[in-house]
Amino acid sequence: MSIDTGERSDPPARAESRQWTARMRNAAESAFPPDQLLPDRQPAYMASWIYVFGVLTVVSLAWVIITGCILAIMGPSWWHVSTAGHFVNSLHLWSVEAFFFFMVIHLWGKFFMAAWRGNRRLTWVTGVISFLVSVGAAFTGYLSQQNFDSQWISTQAKDGINATGAGAVWNVLNFGQMLMWHIVLLPIGVVLIAGLHVLMVRRHGIVPPFAVGDKDSASETAPAVAVPAEEPA
Amino acid sequence: MFLGALLGALINLNGSGRYIHWGFIQISVANFVVIVLMVVVFVLAILLPFPKRKRGGQ
Amino acid sequence: MSPDTKKRRRFNPDRDVTPWKGAYVPYDILKEAFVAFLAVAVLIVLLAVVFSSPDEPAITLKSWSVVNPVDFAQTAITELDGTSATASYGPPYNSTPDSSQHIGFFEPEQWFGVHQPIDTAQDFVIGPLRTLPNQAVTQAALTLYQSASPGQQTAWTTAYEKAVANATDVNGRLHVPAGRYGPVGAIIGSLTDMAQTGGLDGTLLSEGQFYNTNYTKPLLFLADGTYLADQAQAQHLTGSQWGMMNETGNYPGQAWLWLYTMWYQVAPMNSSSNGDLEVWAIMMVLSVGLIFLPFIPILRSIPRWTRVYKLIWRRHYRELAGT
Numbered sequence: 001m002s003i004d005t006g007e008r009s010d011p012p013a014r015a016e017s018r019q020w021t022a023r024m025r026n027a028a029e030s031a032f033p034p035d036q037l038l039p040d041r042q043p044a045y046m047a048s049w050i051y052v053f054g055v056l057t058v059v060s061l062a063w064v065i066i067t068g069c070i071l072a073i074m075g076p077s078w079w080h081v082s083t084a085g086h087f088v089n090s091l092h093l094w095s096v097e098a099f100f101f102f103m104v105i106h107l108w109g110k111f112f113m114a115a116w117r118g119n120r121r122l123t124w125v126t127g128v129i130s131f132l133v134s135v136g137a138a139f140t141g142y143l144s145q146q147n148f149d150s151q152w153i154s155t156q157a158k159d160g161i162n163a164t165g166a167g168a169v170w171n172v173l174n175f176g177q178m179l180m181w182h183i184v185l186l187p188i189g190v191v192l193i194a195g196l197h198v199l200m201v202r203r204h205g206i207v208p209p210f211a212v213g214d215k216d217s218a219s220e221t222a223p224a225v226a227v228p229a230e231e232p233a
Numbered sequence: 234m235f236l237g238a239l240l241g242a243l244i245n246l247n248g249s250g251r252y253i254h255w256g257f258i259q260i261s262v263a264n265f266v267v268i269v270l271m272v273v274v275f276v277l278a279i280l281l282p283f284p285k286r287k288r289g290g291q
Numbered sequence: 292m293s294p295d296t297k298k299r300r301r302f303n304p305d306r307d308v309t310p311w312k313g314a315y316v317p318y319d320i321l322k323e324a325f326v327a328f329l330a331v332a333v334l335i336v337l338l339a340v341v342f343s344s345p346d347e348p349a350i351t352l353k354s355w356s357v358v359n360p361v362d363f364a365q366t367a368i369t370e371l372d373g374t375s376a377t378a379s380y381g382p383p384y385n386s387t388p389d390s391s392q393h394i395g396f397f398e399p400e401q402w403f404g405v406h407q408p409i410d411t412a413q414d415f416v417i418g419p420l421r422t423l424p425n426q427a428v429t430q431a432a433l434t435l436y437q438s439a440s441p442g443q444q445t446a447w448t449t450a451y452e453k454a455v456a457n458a459t460d461v462n463g464r465l466h467v468p469a470g471r472y473g474p475v476g477a478i479i480g481s482l483t484d485m486a487q488t489g490g491l492d493g494t495l496l497s498e499g500q501f502y503n504t505n506y507t508k509p510l511l512f513l514a515d516g517t518y519l520a521d522q523a524q525a526q527h528l529t530g531s532q533w534g535m536m537n538e539t540g541n542y543p544g545q546a547w548l549w550l551y552t553m554w555y556q557v558a559p560m561n562s563s564s565n566g567d568l569e570v571w572a573i574m575m576v577l578s579v580g581l582i583f584l585p586f587i588p589i590l591r592s593i594p595r596w597t598r599v600y601k602l603i604w605r606r607h608y609r610e611l612a613g614t
Contacts, residue, residue, distance in 0.1 A: 094335040147349050174504070209607050
C-alpha cells in the first residue's frame with residue numbers, strides 16, 4: 001500500500017490563460033524573469049563605488065524598520081524610562097540619519113549618470129517620490145518623540161500645514177494620529193514605493209554610460225531612432 | 234532621563250549647540266559636518282578605484 | 292509594440308541610450324546586500340554607543356507656570372479675552388475673519404474650514420476652572436464674569452491686561468497690581484494656581500474623557516506663551532535661526548530640510564503674513580520639478596554638460612579607447 005508523503009509526482013497543469021491567476025503569473029514572469037529579478041551578473045561598466053549607495057540606502061531602511069519594530073514592542077514611552085530603550089532609540093535615530101545620508105548620495109550619483117535615460121524615467125520618478133515620502137515619515141517620527149523637540153516641531157509645523165488646508169484633517173498636534181501615520185501608513189508607503197523603485201531597476205537594468213560622442217542629438221554612434229532599454233539577456 | 238542619556242554616550246552632544254553664521258546662513262556644526270562628509274564620501278565614491286572582476290559572467 | 296508601429300523620433304542623448312552589447316561580469320547582489328546590512332549595523336551601533344540620542348524633557352503647563360507665572364498669566368488673559376494667537380488664528384481652530392493665508396484667490400486654509408474647533412475662553416480658562424470642586428470664590432468669579440455684558444467683560448479684561456503687564460513673581464506666586472478688573476483677577480489667579488498644581492495639564496488633555504492621545508489644547512496654550520519659544524530660541528530651533536534643520540544640543544538634525552527652511556530667510560517670505568503658504572508653494576513646484584526632471588529640457592542635460600559621468604565610467608571609456 002503506497003503512503004502519501006505529500007510530494008507532487010506530476011507537475012501542475014497549466015491553467016487557462018483567461019484566469020486572473022494565470023494572467024498575473026504570466027505577466028509577472030514576463031516582466032521579471034527569475035534571472036533578471038535576481039541576476040548574478042551585471043554590465044561591465046558597473047565598476048564604481050557610487051553604485052553601492054542604492055543598496056546602502058535599502059539596508060539602512062531595513063534597520064530603521066527593525067529598530068522601529070523593537071521600539072513598537074515596548075511602546076512609545078519606553079525610551080524615556082529605560083536605558084535599553086534609549087539605546088534602541090539611538091539606533092533608530094542614527095539609522096534614519098544613515099538612510100538619508102546614503103539616499104542623497106545615491107540621488108547625486110544617479111543625477112550625474114542621468115539614470116533616467118533609456119525608458120528609466122519611472123525609476124527616477126519612484127526614487128524621488130520615495131525620498132519625499134521618507135521626509136514625511138521622518139517628520140511624523142520627530143512628532144512622536146513625546147519630548148520638548150516634538151512639542152516645538154508640532155507647534156511650528158502646524159502653521160505650514162494649516163496654511164495648505166491639510167491641517168483641518170491632518171493634525172500634527174494630535175500625537176495619536178501622528179504616531180499611527182508614523183508606524184503604519186507612512187512605512188507602508190515608503191516600502192511600497194521603494195519596492196516599486198527596486199523592481200524598476202531590475203526590470204530595466206542599470207543605465208549604460210553616455211555613448212562616446214554624445215555631444216548632441218546627431219551622434220555618429222547613435223541610431224536615428226530611439227530604442228527602448230535592453231535588459232541583460 | 235537626562236542622566237540616562239548622558240551615561241549612554243561616550244561623547245555628550247547635549248548642552249548648548251555650536252553654530253556657524255555665514256552671511257544669512259546659520260548652520261549647526263553638526264549639520265555642517267554631516268553635509269561636508271556627504272560631499273567627501275560622494276567624491277571618494279567616484280574617485281576610488283573599484284575592484285576588477287573577471288569577464289564572462291554567464 | 293513592433294518597431295514598425297513604434298513612433299520614430301530623433302535620438303536624444305539626455306533621454307535615450309544605445310543598448311549595451313558589451314561584456315557582463317559576475318555580481319553577487321545578495322552577498323552585496325548582506326555585507327551592506329552588516330556594515331550599516333556596525334555603523335549605527337557605533338554611532339549610538341558614541342553619541343546616543345537627545346531627549347530634552349517636555350515642558351508642561353505646570354513647569355511653565357511655576358518657572359514663569361507672569362508669562363503664564365499674561366498668556367491666560369489673552370486666551371480669556373480672545374486676543375491670543377490661537378484665539379485669532381482662524382481655520383482650522385475658529386472662524387476669525389481675514390486670518391487665513393492666501394496667494395491671490397488661493398486660500399485653502401479658509402476653504403477647508405474649521406475642523407479642530409477651539410474656543411480659547413471656554414476651553415482654556417472657564418471650562419477647566421469649572422471642573423474644580425469646593426472653590427466657591429473661583430466659581431462665584433466665573434459666574435459673575437459669564438453673566439456680565441460683553442462690554443463689561445471687555446472692560447475687565449482690558450484693565451487686567453494693563454495690570455498684568457507689570458505683574459511680578461514673588462517666590463513663585465503671581466502678584467498682579469491692583470486694578471478695576473473685577474472677577475478677572477480671581478479667575479486668572481485661580482487658573483495659575485491650577486496650572487502650578489499640574490491640574491490644568493490633565494484637564495486640558497483629557498477633555499473629560501479617560502483616554503486621550505490628542506494634545507492639541509495643551510500644546511496650543513503652551514505655544515501662545517513666550518516660555519516655549521524662549522526655550523526653543525536657546526536651542527537654536529526658531530524659524531529665523533534655520534531651526535527646521537536643527538536638533539537640540541549638538542546633534543545633527545534634519546539637514547535634508549535645508550531648502551525648505553532657506554526660503555523662510557529670504558524676502559518676501561521672511562516678513563509675509565502668507566509666508567507659510569508661499570514657501571509651501573515654492574517647495575511644491577521644486578519637488579514636482581525634481582520628480583519630472585527627466586522630462587525637463589536643459590535641466591536633464593546638466594549631467595552630460597558637467598561630465599562627472601566621465602569620472603564614474605572612466606574604466607569603461609578607457610577600455611573602449613583601447614579596443
